[in-house]
Amino acid sequence: MQAFAQVAHAEVAGQRRYAPANAVQEVARAGADLRRDAEQRRVAKIIKALNIPALKNVAFPDGMESYVFVDYVLLTPAGIVVLDVQDYNGFIFGGPNIDQWTQMVRQRGYKFENPLHQNAWRLQIIRSFVKDAPLIGKVVFSSVSQFPKGIPEGVLHVSTLSEDLAQLVDNKEVPDIVRKAWEKLSSHAIDARSPDWKKIR
Secondary structure, three states, X not given: OOOOOOOEEEEEOOEEEEEOXXXXXXXXXXXXXXXXXXXXXXXXXXXXXXXXXXXXXEEEEOOOOOXXXXXXXXXXXXXXXXXXXXXXXXXXXXXXXXXXXXXXXOOEEEEEEOHHHHHHHHHHHHHHHHOOOOEEEEEEEOOOEEOOOOOOOOEEEXXXXXXXXXXXXXXXOXXXXXXXXXXXXXXXXXXXXXXXXXXXO
16 A cells, blocks of 8 residues: 655644654545545446346455455346445556556555455355356556556456446346255355454454
8 A cells, every 4th residue: 555654744823844654644544435435426326227146345264264255245236246346546557477466655555465466366255155156356446547558457447347248138038057066155245344354354
């Protein structure tokens, strides 16, 4: 995630006063939380408008006495779709086979782990529940992100998310193998907003 300046100043009665570093960080975190919430609402609105059955903010046991968290799991005729929502802003540079991607904000670069690798790991866990049903992983980047060198394969942008998901739906019937996999997956999903999840964490 992006780094922030250690101090902030304000002109008060002709004097420059400095806020503590932790105060600046708190403001930055609050701003990031607001942006993240806004993007999550936007994604949720798009999914609802397309009438796509969805599991939101859920966790699944990983078989190693732990859990994997997923932003969205969707039921579509094309298969089970696993969406990770990223809230990075600025210019984003990366590719499927690059371990560390770069976020450029105000001419400063910040490294972060390839989100496609994280999505692939989630798919591995979910595969154990859906078996042979088609499984699709996508990473969704926020409306305040840009990809100057093109959007990598496996990445979607919020600005085109409605059109991208509509192609997966396309007014077709959901195959039995996908529906049965969805039912099994749903039975193992834990709502991350529930008391049970809070107790597990």
